[in-house]
Amino acid sequence: xxxxxxxxxxxxxxxxxxxxxxxxxxxxxxxxxxxxxxxxxxxxxxxxxxxxxxxxxxxxxxxxxxxxxxxxxxxxxxxxxxxxxxxxxxxxxxxxxxxxxxxxxxxxxxxxxxxx
Amino acid sequence: xxxxxxxxxxxxxxxxxxxxxxxxxxxxxxxxxxxxxxxxxxxxxxxxxxxxxxxxxxxxxxxxxxxxxxxxxxxxxxxxxxxxxxxxxxxxxxxxxxxxxxxxxxxxxxxxxx
Numbered sequence: 161x162x163x164x165x166x167x168x169x170x171x172x173x174x175x176x177x178x179x180x181x182x183x184x185x186x187x188x189x190x191x192x193x194x195x196x197x198x199x200x201x202x203x204x205x206x207x208x209x210x211x212x213x214x215x216x217x218x219x220x221x222x223x224x225x226x227x228x229x230x231x232x233x234x235x236x237x238x239x240x241x242x243x244x245x246x247x248x249x250x251x252x253x254x255x256x257x258x259x260x261x262x263x264x265x266x267x268x269x270x271x272x273x274x275x276x
Numbered sequence: 277x278x279x280x281x282x283x284x285x286x287x288x289x290x291x292x293x294x295x296x297x298x299x300x301x302x303x304x305x306x307x308x309x310x311x312x313x314x315x316x317x318x319x320x321x322x323x324x325x326x327x328x329x330x331x332x333x334x335x336x337x338x339x340x341x342x343x344x345x346x347x348x349x350x351x352x353x354x355x356x357x358x359x360x361x362x363x364x365x366x367x368x369x370x371x372x373x374x375x376x377x378x379x380x381x382x383x384x385x386x387x388x389x390x
Binding site (some may be wrong): 172191257 | 309
């Protein structure tokens with residue numbers, strides 16, 4: 161398997177523009193997570209899905225952020241409108257959960273977002 | 277609410293020295309994970325500890341878990357520059373009702389100097 165695939169790897173946009181980040185989880189995994197990482201705040205969990213259903217979105221900073229998982233192989237994180245304080249590295253991770261599996265989260269390479 | 281605390285958050289070591297990173301967590305869990313993040317890179321799984329007393333070793337790194345003390349340690353033996361990275365511990369939040377999620381510590385930034 162190619163692992164968790166995120167696109168784009170880098171995104172530079174201007175304040176007020178819409179930004180869409182994409183993630184393809186590892187095939188067969190039933191959990192998908194979106195994280196944000198900054199120097200100031202560290203690694204933050206934004207939202208996670210189980211079998212394409214959002215389970216906990218309490219980490220989503222505000223209504224400008226939204227996430228969807230239309231099917232088991234694709235998820236998006238959208239920021240509209242974007243602001244400079246949204247500049248960060250956004251990671252997607254996926255895992256297979258169960259009593260007899262290790263529940264390791266596998267991370268994608270991340271999307272480095274810069275909002276000017 | 278499950279909380280995970282690591283210490284120290286920053287660690288500067290000399291090559292050849294030994295040191296230990298500590299990871300404490302606040303509620304019952306029997307699964308603990310260690311991740312490594314190189315600068316500008318993603319997080320990579322290092323160890324999975326699945327029961328009390330579990331010990332895993334790879335190279336100069338050894339991780340252990342004491343579920344009764346709610347403590348995991350990551351011991352570094354004879355550090356080398358290649359070990360410079362940020363190390364995260366994470367705990368399975370299964371017992372907290374949020375099945376499937378991991379709660380991450382803030383990370384320990386390790387710098388190994390010659």
